[in-house]
Structures are given as C-alpha cells and as structure tokens.
Amino acid sequence: MDLTQEIAQLGPWFHNLHLPDGTQTAPNHSLGDFPAFKWKHIQNYIPEDLTGWRVLDVGCNAGFYTMELAKRGASVLGIDVDPHYLRQAAWVARQFGLDDKVEFRQMQVYDVAHLQEKFDLIWYMGVMYHLRYPLLSLDILSQKTTRLMVFQTLTMPGEEVAEIPNDIEFNEREVMLEEGYPKMAFIENKLAGDVTNWWAPNHACIEAMLRSCGLKVTGKPDHEIYVCEPDPNNQNSTHTWNSSELLSATGQAWQEAVAAKVEGKNRTLTR
Numbered sequence: 697m698d699l700t701q702e703i704a705q706l707g708p709w710f711h712n713l714h715l716p717d718g719t720q721t722a723p724n725h726s727l728g729d730f731p732a733f734k735w736k737h738i739q740n741y742i743p744e745d746l747t748g749w750r751v752l753d754v755g756c757n758a759g760f761y762t763m764e765l766a767k768r769g770a771s772v773l774g775i776d777v778d779p780h781y782l783r784q785a786a787w788v789a790r791q792f793g794l795d796d797k798v799e800f801r802q803m804q805v806y807d808v809a810h811l812q813e814k815f816d817l818i819w820y821m822g823v824m825y826h827l828r829y830p831l832l833s834l835d836i837l838s839q840k841t842t843r844l845m846v847f848q849t850l851t852m853p854g855e856e857v858a859e860i861p862n863d864i865e866f867n868e869r870e871v872m873l874e875e876g877y878p879k880m881a882f883i884e885n886k887l888a889g890d891v892t893n894w895w896a897p898n899h900a901c902i903e904a905m906l907r908s909c910g911l912k913v914t915g916k917p918d919h920e921i922y923v924c925e926p927d928p929n930n931q932n933s934t935h936t937w938n939s940s941e942l943l944s945a946t947g948q949a950w951q952e953a954v955a956a957k958v959e960g961k962n963r964t965l966t967r
Contacts, residue, residue: 706784711758715791721758721784731760734821737918738846739764742817746770749816754805754837755823759785759798765819766797773815775803805833809946814840821848821921826892830880831905832945835937838909838926845911847922852881852898878904910934 699719703709712722712729722730743749747769753762756774758781766772766789776782782800789798805823818841824830837845858876871877878901887893897905903913906924915923940957943950 702787706787709758709784710781711760711784713758713760713763713788715788721788731821734848734918734921735761735764738921738923741915741917741923742768742844742846744768746817749843750813751817751819752808752815752837752840753819754808755821756785756800757781759788759800761819761821762798762800763788763792763794765817766794767792770797770817772798774798774800775805775808776800777802777804806836806946808840809836809942809948811840814842816843817841818845820845823849825850825895825897828894829945830895832942834905834909835942836946838906838911838934841911841926843925845924847902847906847924848920849902850887850893850896851902851920852879852896855899857900857903876900908934908936 697705699715699717703719703721707721709722709725711731712720712725714720714732742765745768746765749770751765751770751772753759753765753772753774756762756776757778759774762772762774762785774782774785776785779802782802785798785800789795789800805827806829818837820833820837824833824847827833854875856876858871858874860877861871864871872879876898878898880895880897880901882895883893885891887896902922906913906922907927907930910926910930911924912927912930913922913924917923938957940950940953943953
C-alpha cells in the first residue's frame with residue numbers, strides 16, 4: 697500500500713499535514729492549508745529550541761502542532777477524545793520519525809487534573825468552546841502550566857475592553873451591559889452547523905478568565921489566539937477559588953479543603 701492509499705484509509709482528515717516527502721493529508725481542506733496558516737502566525741512566539749520542555753497538546757487531532765513542537769525538541773503528550781484522530785496522529789509521528797518524542801492518549805481535558813506532572817507549555821487551541829464546562833478546563837490547565845500556554849477559542853466580534861470597577865454594587869449591574877464588559881454568549885442550538893459549538897466569549901472575557909486563572913497575556917499572534925504565562929504578581933486571583941469545588945468537579949477528595957477553609961475562617965473570627 698502506498699502513502700496516498702494509507703492516507704485515504706485513515707481519512708477523513710481535519711489536519712492537513714505536509715509529510716516529509718511533500719504529500720499532504722488533506723490538500724483540499726475547506727479552510728485551506730489548515731492548521732499550517734495558524735502556525736505561521738504563532739511559531740515566532742514559541743522558543744525555537746524546546747529541548748527539555750514537556751508539552752501538552754490538548755485536542756491534538758491528527759497531531760499537526762504536536763509534530764511542530766516535537767521538531768523543536770520538545771517531549772509532547774497529545775490528548776484527544778476521538779480514537780480516529782489518535783490513530784492518525786500515531787501514524788503521522790511514524791512518518792516524521794518522531795515516535796520517541798511524542799505520546800498520544802485518549803483523554804478528556806478534565807482528566808489532566810489527575811496527571812502527576814506539570815508542563816512547560818500547554819497548547820490549548822480549538823477546544824474550549826466545544827465544552828459544557830469551559831472555565832473548569834482553564835482552571836485545570838492553568839494549574840499544570842509552568843511556562844507558557846497557547847490558547848485559542850471561538851469569540852464574539854469586537855476587541856473592546858471596558859474599565860471594570862473592583863466591586864460592583866448589587867443595584868448597579870447595568871454596567872454588565874456595557875460594550876467591552878467580559879461576556880460569554882451561550883449557543884443553544886447550532887453555530888456553523890455544529891451542535892457542539894456551545895460558547896463564544898468576547899475578547900474582554902477571555903482576558904478576564906485568563907487573569908482569574910493566574911495567567912497574563914504576553915502576546916496575541918492572530919485573531920482569537922493568545923499566548924500567556926503564569927503571572928507571579930497575580931497569583932492572588934486563584935486564592936478566590938473554592939478549591940474544594942475544583943477538587944470535587946475533578947473527582948478528587950475535597951472534604952479536607954473545606955475543613956481547612958472553615959478552620960481558617962474561624963481563626964480570623966476569633967482574633
């Protein structure tokens with residue numbers, strides 16, 4: 697069986713990968729040379745030498761980004777829920793001779809909470825708006841990010857960012873209607889024919905959510921794409937979390953976290 701026959705047998709393809717001999721996996725993609733045209737915007741925001749970096753590619757699909765990062769020397773774990781894409785990704789890795797640099801697992805993004813490791817770089821593109829629990833995914837991934845996160849999501853139109861008071865009075869909620877206030881639209885039915893397109897945050901909402909996860913935006917390579925890193929000056933943002941809620945949502949023991957919170961509150965009251 698020649699290469700084109702193998703590609704056809706593994707199809708359909710959502711990633712158009714340019715294999716070492718020049719053969720493409722999806723040359724007639726409806727989006728064009730996808731996702732290579734996105735990578736062209738992002739590549740200069742990522743260190744050229746990723747030797748020693750551990751990378752997580754969330755929603756890796758057929759592994760385009762996994763391969764590009766592995767080519768730079770990273771050790772990459774690609775995860776996806778769809779075994780069809782994981783078969784493609786494993787095959788692609790063999791074509792590039794990168795089997796020793798990459799690993800693929802069938803996982804939900806929420807399962808990352810149970811991994812006993814952190815990652816220098818988390819690649820999180822094209823996934824969040826498909827999730828029923830979007831902020832939970834960001835909470836989990838931000839806790840696993842040590843250097844960089846590349847994040848992309850479907851968005852509402854507009855780049856406006858309103859100046860938001862630190863504390864909004866209960867009877868002054870009309871400020872939430874202002875242009876540039878952080879908002880996320882809920883899509884009850886379909887968007888672009890896809891019933892799994894659930895959310896479209898605006899630009900202000902994305903920046904606010906990232907800040908609330910202790911991340912700061914350091915670059916915006918293209919529309920809807922954000923490069924961010926842990927912000928040591930904004931770690932207090934995560935202190936407002938109910939940690940027991942996150943533990944419970946990810947199937948972990950949470951009772952001790954509640955006990956510690958109650959004990960801390962009681963100490964404050966008795967001072």
